[in-house]
Amino acid sequence: MNNIVSISIDGKEIKALKGENLVNVARDNGFHIPTLCYFKKLFPLATCRICTVNINGKNTTACTTKVDDGMEVKVNTDELLENRKAIIEMLFAEGNHFCPSCEKSGNCEMQNLGYIMGITHTRYPHLYREKPVDFTPHRMLMNSNRCILCKRCVEEIKTKDGKRVFSFVKRGNRTTVQIDYNEERKLTDNEAIHAMQICPVGAILVKGVSEGKPFGERKYDFLNKAIRPKLKRKKFELKEGEKFVVGTTSLAGCFGCHMSLLDIDEELLDMIEIVEFNKSPLTDIKRFSKRCHVGLIEGGCANEENVHVLRYFRENCDVLIAFGECAIMGGIPAMRNFVPLKETLEEAYLNGVTTVLGADVIPASEDIPKLLDKVYPINEVVDVDYYIPGCPPNAQHIWKVVKSILLNEEIPISHEEFKYD
Ligand code: SF4
Ligand code: SF4
Incomplete structure (x- = not known):
């Protein structure tokens, strides 16, 4: 036959x-x-x-x-590529994926698919739903914030007598993976590590065993592939002797993205040949004195002042770029999104382990901007034209994107420059 x-x-x-x-x-x-x-x-x-x-x-x-x-x-086909991209974006929006603080970062299959597909952000609003993190098992911990319900662990990990260790519990969008503590105790160290390794994301971790490696030694750091994220470029007309005008600001961020911007080293000299900075912490100009071609926003919106500054930038910049994880998905500040605001403040000012004994005041004054109920990615507040992921984004990535937009040229980003962490 x-x-x-x-x-x-x-x-x-x-x-x-x-x-x-x-x-x-x-x-x-x-x-x-x-x-x-x-x-x-x-x-x-x-x-x-x-x-x-x-x-x-x-x-x-x-x-x-x-x-x-x-x-x-x-x-x-275009349709299939677009569908795949949409699924990955939905997984990012549905879970709580903070790559900069994830042990699997650099070795994560989902993150790598995001890189290959050139995903800079998700078009869907992040749900920020509180999900369980279970530290109780003997060897493992299960972080449902990162679980994509692929079922690999459920089907693959069994004890010597054929019993499952992982199972799906609850239904619909409340489904999570649960570990059977008794069966988990029966696994050998190697079997536990195998469970961690077959998880395509960082949901299963083994206590005391880290998959973390320095940048450059991780599985998906270098794939020798150029990434061509879609850029909305504009044709800017400059008069004789004029430079492109760029504004920058930091909302709820740590200023790391601005530090990275300055890390382009000698290319700073090329930058100042064609760019002048207007409102920016780099110039200390407080109000726009002219319209900007490009505005770079670091940080998400955590308080009313952030929203006000962001809207002011949107009004005064032709192209608005979110740079860094905090601007794109809320980043580390958004880790408070699972906790009610009142509880967050009480933990910070009254009950936390680092608060002064007897502290009984949560600061409140009309001079202090009011905190929002949660930290919002900036595209949930204004329209954003482009996104540069990373925590902080790679310096070359930032400069290539800004240059590409200003000069209306396509500049490919290399795989090692395009990172979420
Ligand atoms: S590295 Fe992977 S599992 Fe970890 S937060 Fe990022 S996408 Fe999620
Ligand atoms: S292998 Fe990982 S992502 Fe897949 S269901 Fe299990 S815990 Fe979730």
Whole structure:
């Protein structure tokens, strides 16, 4: 019996063994079908849907497809690429992914897909839902903020007597993964580490064992691929002797993004040839004295003054860029978003371990800007034209984007410059 079949992938004729998994056939023939839940030893789970392709005119998951004669497979149509991007963005918005403080950063499969797809931000509002972090298990801890419910751990991790250690509990959008403490105790150290490693994100951690490595030694730091995020460039007309005008500000951020901006070293000399700074902490100009071509915003909106400053920038800048994780998704300050504001203030000023014994005042004065109920990414307050991720963003990345917008040129960003942490 002839088991060899002919299929086509994005127009290329391919011979394959009948019944082979489509993801593997595609990979062996130079086509990358991204996946998150698919794991070589497991039967297909089809939970993440990222591998959706078009087969003979119908969209379906590649990980559940066995190749058969005459299949016409489309992997990289505009629609499919856009759908995959949207799924990743939704996963980021639905979970609480603070890459700068995540142990898996640099080794995370979802983060890497974000890089490959050139995702600079999510179009969907972040939910910031409070999710459990379970420290109770003997060896592991389970951080549901990062879990994408791929089910790999549920299906793969079993004790010697075949009992599951992980299971889904609750239903719908309240579903979480729970660890069975008794079964978890039966795992060997290596089995526990295996659970941490098969998790595509940083949801399962083993106490005392870190996957963290210095930048440059992590799995996805260098892929030698240029990233071409979509830039809305504008054609700016300058009169003889004029320079481009740039404004910058820091809202609820740490000023690290501004520090990174100055890190472009000798290219600062190129910068000042073509750019003059207007309202900015770099010039200490407090009010705009002219309209800016580009405004760079660091930090999210944590209080009323942040909102006021942000709107003032939007009114006075032709192109507004969010730079850094805090501006893009709230960043570290947004970690308070899971706690009611009253409780946050009481913890900070009355009950925290570092508060002075007997402290009984939460500062309040009309001179102190009122805190918002939560910290908002800036695109939830005004329209933003472009995003530069990172904590802080890489200096070259910042300058390439600003230059690309000002000079109306396409400047690719390298994989190692494009980071969320
Ligand atoms: S590194 Fe991965 S798991 Fe960790 S916060 Fe970022 S996306 Fe989430
Ligand atoms: S804990 Fe990790 S492996 Fe388990 S379902 Fe969540 S993301 Fe998948």
